[in-house]
Amino acid sequence: MAKITMIAVALLGFISLVVIRVEAWKKLKCWGQHTGWAYEGIGAGQAYHLNRHHVKCRDYGTLKRAKLEKRKMPLFKDQIRYAYLCCNYNTQNVTTSHQSLSVSLMSVANTQHDIYKLEEISHMKCPIAFAITGFQLVVEFKLHVPYARYHWQCVKTFDLMTDSRTYPDIEPGMKRYVSELTKVEIFCNSNFYSVMSEIAVEANKKDKTFGYTTKCLYNWYKSEYFG
Numbered sequence: 001m002a003k004i005t006m007i008a009v010a011l012l013g014f015i016s017l018v019v020i021r022v023e024a025w026k027k028l029k030c031w032g033q034h035t036g037w038a039y040e041g042i043g044a045g046q047a048y049h050l051n052r053h054h055v056k057c058r059d060y061g062t063l064k065r066a067k068l069e070k071r072k073m074p075l076f077k078d079q080i081r082y083a084y085l086c087c088n089y090n091t092q093n094v095t096t097s098h099q100s101l102s103v104s105l106m107s108v109a110n111t112q113h114d115i116y117k118l119e120e121i122s123h124m125k126c127p128i129a130f131a132i133t134g135f136q137l138v139v140e141f142k143l144h145v146p147y148a149r150y151h152w153q154c155v156k157t158f159d160l161m162t163d164s165r166t167y168p169d170i171e172p173g174m175k176r177y178v179s180e181l182t183k184v185e186i187f188c189n190s191n192f193y194s195v196m197s198e199i200a201v202e203a204n205k206k207d208k209t210f211g212y213t214t215k216c217l218y219n220w221y222k223s224e225y226f227g
Helices: 002-025 047-052 114-122 180-184 221-227
Strands: 032-036 062-070 079-088 091-099 130-142 145-157 162-170 194-204 209-218
Touching: 047 079, 047 130, 047 145, 047 180, 062 130, 062 194, 062 221, 079 180, 091 130, 114 180, 114 194, 130 194, 162 194
Parallel strands: none
Antiparallel strands: 032 079, 062 079, 091 145, 130 145, 162 209, 194 209
8 A cells, every 4th residue: 555655646746747848938038139230340350349239038048159240241341240049048027237347459569450459348157056148348438539338138047956067169360350150149048947146258359269169057857857
């Protein structure tokens, strides 16, 4: 009799997990968004022109991945935009805003192209139990020199995130122009039950390596059983 009871309890537990999974997937979804096309700047693009692109998930969504795109139409080949993926991962309608220190984007070569300068300001990090929902490079000119800082927004999650992983996308041979950013991507893994908590530029101008490293938090229990 005890054995039958244990089997019944185990079966009920399994059925409950299936129901939870079905209900969760009914409510949870991901969608694509993008910023508008905008001029990238002279040459192959200037870093300060990224200020025209505000990556922001609607409906308190969390950012899953983002990548800069270059327009393929010949007449508009000097235009860029961010394409990005958002998910409505179990978030609350509570957000926080943050900003980095401001640095000059003028390089030693007296140009305003230099994406390598972004390393000094691009470590975007959310508080505990929050995930990134948007970011933007904000630029102001002082004596014709562009000074930039990153602004980013975080949204509160209901779930306790028990584990974390980092995902780098770093490329060699990267030049200093904005159009080079189309070669690297900001991303978390495909598991639905993960959220992006940090974004950082990893750059080495001497070795000409440039890219992003993201830190993603996830709920191990849900990832194991529902991912």
